[in-house]
Amino acid sequence: MDGQDRGDPEKGSRKKAKMANDDKEQSAMPPPGPVANVESGGTRARPPAWAKDLRALYDSVVEETLPDSFMDLLSKLDQDPE
Amino acid sequence: MNSSPPVDEQRETNFKREMTAVIPHLRAFARGLCGASDVADDLVQETLLKAWAARERFEPGTSMRAWTFVILRNAWLTDLRRNRFRGEYDEQMAERIQTSPAEQEAPIHLADLNRALQALPPERREALLLVGAGGFSYEEAAEICGCAVGTIKSRVGRARAALSAAIETGAVTRRGPEQDSKAHSSILADLDRAAGRKIGG
Numbered sequence: 001m002d003g004q005d006r007g008d009p010e011k012g013s014r015k016k017a018k019m020a021n022d023d024k025e026q027s028a029m030p031p032p033g034p035v036a037n038v039e040s041g042g043t044r045a046r047p048p049a050w051a052k053d054l055r056a057l058y059d060s061v062v063e064e065t066l067p068d069s070f071m072d073l074l075s076k077l078d079q080d081p082e
Numbered sequence: 083m084n085s086s087p088p089v090d091e092q093r094e095t096n097f098k099r100e101m102t103a104v105i106p107h108l109r110a111f112a113r114g115l116c117g118a119s120d121v122a123d124d125l126v127q128e129t130l131l132k133a134w135a136a137r138e139r140f141e142p143g144t145s146m147r148a149w150t151f152v153i154l155r156n157a158w159l160t161d162l163r164r165n166r167f168r169g170e171y172d173e174q175m176a177e178r179i180q181t182s183p184a185e186q187e188a189p190i191h192l193a194d195l196n197r198a199l200q201a202l203p204p205e206r207r208e209a210l211l212l213v214g215a216g217g218f219s220y221e222e223a224a225e226i227c228g229c230a231v232g233t234i235k236s237r238v239g240r241a242r243a244a245l246s247a248a249i250e251t252g253a254v255t256r257r258g259p260e261q262d263s264k265a266h267s268s269i270l271a272d273l274d275r276a277a278g279r280k281i282g283g
Contacts, residue, residue, distance in 0.1 A: 058215035
């Protein structure tokens, strides 16, 4: 868009006004995030409200203390290399 | 023959350290897939044994998390095919969450979300977990699932739409003050409407 305008010096004042307008419009738009490349599957433009809950669900398990059974299993691997 | 050369020993030590480091992620992924923590932990233990047995095939420097997720996923699919979980399982799991809140460390709305998640078809649940919870890119998720990137995008999209719908329509019951206040404000809105137009203007 800007490239086309640049090749047209007579429209200087119009160009300036247009660019100012573009800037305003751009700053009013949400920043392009990972949502921008979700083009298929019928997802919305904005991530749903539960998206962070899903992450929290996952993280809550990651942060749990590891049950002893896992340590037992790991130590067995040491004892029995084959 | 002497014992194994130190290079291999070092490699094995590294492998084990890396594998140990991803156990919490394996548990989280498995919990999302299976719903119940005991079933999920069994699956993780099975995964660890398989990963250890296949450790020669792991390429150092590549993602241990992605590598073990593939193993976990395969074990999970095998279980699904055996129908160990399917059908009766969903109900059983939902009941367990409802009847034993003590086991559930997460707040109630997370348990609701988990229930909605378990109601999804397995391949969509898995895709959503990888991308939406595990933080994998579509490309990485596609590699883990052994399918096209477009397929993953479509599955994630459908899973998201289904979860949104379930939550919006109340198919996932939201209890607690939030719903009460919503009902309350809806009653107030009705009263306002009945009282005339002075409020709306």
